[in-house]
Amino acid sequence: MSFSRRKFITNSASSIALSTMIGSILTSCSKKNPKKNKNLISSDSTILFQGDSITDAGREKKLELSNNANSFGNGYAFIATSYLLNSYPKKNLKCYNRGISGNKVYQLSDRWDKDCLNLKPNILSILIGVNDYWHFRDGNYTGTIKTYENDYRKLIERTKKELPNIKIAICQPFILKVLPTVDDSWIEPFKEYQNSAKKISNDFNTLWIPFQDVFDEAIKHAPAKYWLYDGVHAAMPGAQLMAETWLKTVIY
Amino acid sequence: MSFSRRKFITNSASSIALSTMIGSILTSCSKKNPKKNKNLISSDSTILFQGDSITDAGREKKLELSNNANSFGNGYAFIATSYLLNSYPKKNLKCYNRGISGNKVYQLSDRWDKDCLNLKPNILSILIGVNDYWHFRDGNYTGTIKTYENDYRKLIERTKKELPNIKIAICQPFILKVLPTVDDSWIEPFKEYQNSAKKISNDFNTLWIPFQDVFDEAIKHAPAKYWLYDGVHAAMPGAQLMAETWLKTVIY
Numbered sequence: 001m002s003f004s005r006r007k008f009i010t011n012s013a014s015s016i017a018l019s020t021m022i023g024s025i026l027t028s029c030s031k032k033n034p035k036k037n038k039n040l041i042s043s044d045s046t047i048l049f050q051g052d053s054i055t056d057a058g059r060e061k062k063l064e065l066s067n068n069a070n071s072f073g074n075g076y077a078f079i080a081t082s083y084l085l086n087s088y089p090k091k092n093l094k095c096y097n098r099g100i101s102g103n104k105v106y107q108l109s110d111r112w113d114k115d116c117l118n119l120k121p122n123i124l125s126i127l128i129g130v131n132d133y134w135h136f137r138d139g140n141y142t143g144t145i146k147t148y149e150n151d152y153r154k155l156i157e158r159t160k161k162e163l164p165n166i167k168i169a170i171c172q173p174f175i176l177k178v179l180p181t182v183d184d185s186w187i188e189p190f191k192e193y194q195n196s197a198k199k200i201s202n203d204f205n206t207l208w209i210p211f212q213d214v215f216d217e218a219i220k221h222a223p224a225k226y227w228l229y230d231g232v233h234a235a236m237p238g239a240q241l242m243a244e245t246w247l248k249t250v251i252y
Numbered sequence: 253m254s255f256s257r258r259k260f261i262t263n264s265a266s267s268i269a270l271s272t273m274i275g276s277i278l279t280s281c282s283k284k285n286p287k288k289n290k291n292l293i294s295s296d297s298t299i300l301f302q303g304d305s306i307t308d309a310g311r312e313k314k315l316e317l318s319n320n321a322n323s324f325g326n327g328y329a330f331i332a333t334s335y336l337l338n339s340y341p342k343k344n345l346k347c348y349n350r351g352i353s354g355n356k357v358y359q360l361s362d363r364w365d366k367d368c369l370n371l372k373p374n375i376l377s378i379l380i381g382v383n384d385y386w387h388f389r390d391g392n393y394t395g396t397i398k399t400y401e402n403d404y405r406k407l408i409e410r411t412k413k414e415l416p417n418i419k420i421a422i423c424q425p426f427i428l429k430v431l432p433t434v435d436d437s438w439i440e441p442f443k444e445y446q447n448s449a450k451k452i453s454n455d456f457n458t459l460w461i462p463f464q465d466v467f468d469e470a471i472k473h474a475p476a477k478y479w480l481y482d483g484v485h486a487a488m489p490g491a492q493l494m495a496e497t498w499l500k501t502v503i504y
Binding site for chain 2: 069073074085090236244
């Protein structure tokens with residue numbers, strides 16, 4: 001990159017992102033999670049977003065095209081992918097969203113051949129866990145925290161066995177207290193799910209996307225429901241915050 | 253803002269946006285359109301996006317809520333608004349998308365009380381024009397370039413009369429040659445529509461969002477259909493590029 005090109009980019013960069021609140025939210029959090037990252041997005045990469053309704057975000061599920069707005073819905077995966085495709089027009093990226101509303105980790109396993117392994121992703125992002133707790137809590141699911149951790153660990157093992165060079169980003173599951181859905185009694189038990197996800201991330205040396213940490217910082221700036229309208233699902237500013245957190249972890 | 257706070261933001265800003273291609277695309281374009289802008293987003297602002305299918309982007313049209321992902325669809329208005337809401341969590345912004353697929357400027361006029369004036373926007377963004385040409389070209393509409401300019405001028409006059417303090421952003425209508433929809437024969441006649449929009453922007457001293465200029469630069473980096481899949485409607489990277497162009501013009 002020539003000096004003048006670099007200067008253009010730097011000037012534009014600072015003008016685009018300066019004076020945004022997200023700057024301070026993200027910076028506060030990244031200080032708590034120091035980790036040296038590098039840009040993992042090499043040319044011809046396939047990038048796959050996996051998860052539950054938060055990732056799904058109303059996407060269409062018949063065509064399930066790559067790089068297609070309708071196939072991406074309107075959540076963090078759409079925002080992050082739009083940013084990537086705009087930032088790297090020459091890299092020939094192929095990005096998929098295959099999140100499905102209501103999924104728990106065992107349901108990812110059930111559709112993993114079709115919705116992950118067959119796509120041969122170079123980068124796989126997984127956000128899963130809130131339903132594993134929520135449905136157990138509501139009596140609609142018998143799986144416990146041990147089920148979650150065991151199933152999740154097996155899923156990552158299977159993935160790395162099949163695709164040894166894959167880069168995986170495990171996303172921290174998150175909640176915020178927003179009544180009537182999420183009350184105080186969620187906080188402590190849900191931390192166990194967050195701890196399990198973190199343990200798996202450490203054990204498999206994956207990237208870690210610190211969504212809960214970022215939302216804990218965000219609620220210093222606006223009420224919880226501003227970010228997660230029911231304490232679980234992202235509102236527009238929450239989706240943007242997630243996308244920026246994801247991008248910051250994966251490409252910077 | 254304290255020194256340390258500014259430093260955090262600047263660091264984060266440069267880390268988020270550095271090394272993106274958009275940097276150079278936007279900077280190249282803004283050199284052609286030097287204009288001193290300031291941040292127009294003051295507290296308690298209502299921001300309205302108006303236009304046709306490019307703005308509509310599949311939004312739901314029953315509830316038409318402010319700051320709501322489903323009511324925003326998945327185009328540039330969703331991306332720009334998610335960015336705004338995340339950047340200014342304390343400003344109590346109220347953002348609406350009221351674009352409707354297929355609209356020409358006279359159809360905006362027909363629904364202007366309900367879909368603009370009654371909302372009392374502080375900031376109004378309008379992107380209209382491609383259907384005025386396209387439907388005329390196809391023989392489905394008798395309005396000419398004069399109809400477009402006259403109708404558009406009356407719409408802005410009416411808006412400024414009703415809401416004297418409104419800030420208006422007129423978006424440059426745009427096309428790219430993508431067969432079979434948009435061929436070479438579109439380019440020259442469509443420039444007349446772009447010139448009319450620009451004349452109105454100048455006459456009423458509105459902000460000007462230079463979408464065509466930015467897309468003309470973008471096609472140096474990837475084929476036209478990468479940005480506008482049919483030459484008219486934005487693909488994901490095109491929507492991101494539009495959102496960044498809009499933000500750069502309106503808030504920086």
